[in-house]
Amino acid sequence: MTEIFAKTEVDRRTLLRRAAAVGMLATPAVGLLSACVGGGEDEPTTQSTGTKSADNPLGIDTKAGVEIVIFNGGLGTAYATDVDTPLFNKKWADAKITYSATEQISTVIQPRINAGSPPDMINNSGSNLMDFGAIVKAGQAADLTDLFAAPSWDVAGKTVAETLVPGAVQQGTYDGKPFAMNYSYTVFGLWYNKKLFEKNSWTIPTTWADFTALLDKIKAAGITPFGYAGANASYYMVRALLTSAAKIGTEQSLKDIDNLKPGAWTADPIKQAAQAWGEVGNKYINKTFLGLKHTEVQLQQDQDKVAFYPCGSWLENEQAKDTPAGFEYAVAAFPSVTAADKLPATAINAAAGEIYFAAAKGKNPQGGKEYLRAMLSKEAALGFTKLTKSLTVVAGASDGQTISPGLTSANDMLTKAGQDVFVGYLFDTWYKKLDDESRGAVNDLMFKGGDAQKFCDRMEAASQAVAKDSSITKFTRS
Known part of the structure; x- marks a missing residue:
């Protein structure tokens, strides 16, 4: 990373x-x-x-x-x-x-x-x-x-x-x-090549149905629809999943996780997000990405072999030396998972x-x-x-x-988000054991056909183990 x-x-x-x-x-x-x-x-x-x-x-x-x-x-x-x-x-x-x-x-x-x-x-x-x-x-x-x-x-x-x-x-x-x-x-979101999408008349989705329909089109075009690196960047996917969960149930869902609240990981917003993303893993990801590092997958995106990549807005600068002429970074908000999401599709982390x-x-x-x-x-x-x-x-x-294309896109996404910008979660820096477990759990979900309930149960057990460990300093957020 x-x-x-x-x-x-x-x-x-x-x-x-x-x-x-x-x-x-x-x-x-x-x-x-x-x-x-x-x-x-x-x-x-x-x-x-x-x-x-x-x-x-x-x-x-x-x-x-x-x-x-x-x-x-x-x-x-x-x-x-x-x-x-x-x-x-x-x-x-x-x-x-x-x-x-x-x-x-x-x-x-x-x-x-x-x-x-x-x-x-x-x-x-x-x-x-x-x-x-x-x-x-x-x-x-x-x-x-x-x-x-x-x-x-x-x-x-x-x-x-x-x-x-x-x-x-x-x-x-x-x-x-x-x-x-x-x-x-x-700014965190789904990064893509704007030129590739314009060439193929692909429209950025705001609903999950439109998202998966677009992933089908991308797959039919011979491009891996979605990907991330399992070897050292699985936390990118953890953030994507939990961003979706926050949009389903508000940022309170993530605060409950940070505060080690019993049942936080098995709550409906987390399970719904895990279910939706697990299906993406089953259908649209290249399973060999499990063993790749972040720069290897990012290079494949620069070569138009991967369409969507979940990441933070450092991506454009990190890939500057490998980004070919004609590739234009852009970022989109993660689409709504359900019709009843409490935050709009434009909400971002x-x-x-x-x-x-x-x-x-x-x-x-x-x-x-x-x-x-x-x-x-x-x-x-x-x-x-x-x-x-x-x-x-x-x-x-x-x-x-004058700012770069990717940063211009990030600015546009922030403008569309309005007041619906949230900080995200902090457990990854507070509790290393929980962070490590989340990385393994999301890889199993996305690359190994793991189901949402197993993901939630695994993370709930890890969370409560941390909560009960008196040797670990506890943090709280409101």
């Missing part, structure tokens, strides 16, 4: 009307997280600090170096090297940035955190990301209250928080304090994500925060969008800009 949450472009005026859907407070109910995150050595006796002023609101040492580590995934790293760092050094020329990138954040960074020598700013992302809740509870993440209260880097008269879409600060809040900056904004944080016990935590302040400027946000084809949480940063 490339990313947890990340990547898309939307018109900021549209986003501002919807961003309340992003805001979500995750609060630990009891105890510490089970991940192994130590308190490290004693805090360094001399952390770099300077004098606060109007020009230096975070009080950084203007000559102290700042070490940053960026996850090298679907977003790439050019935004850090070509946009953020030059912007930072334009203002603070004597503050040398020490930069590195990795695809294995936990493997590389966790030992440094445990040893008390972390980088100053870390992009915690990817399939190997660290348990951020455990990092917060261990006192390893710096409180970002002063960052969000500081003046914006380039928007006069506003604090950093006031330049962000509603909910952006809350998304990284734990126990009432902000510890993470969730920078990018992802979209959320802020891609965690960046300053290390509390780094040599220069205030410098790490200042780097984040630079990232949250309109200039940096626009540069990020241009390089990654991804939206940030900085309001209005890309207004009036």
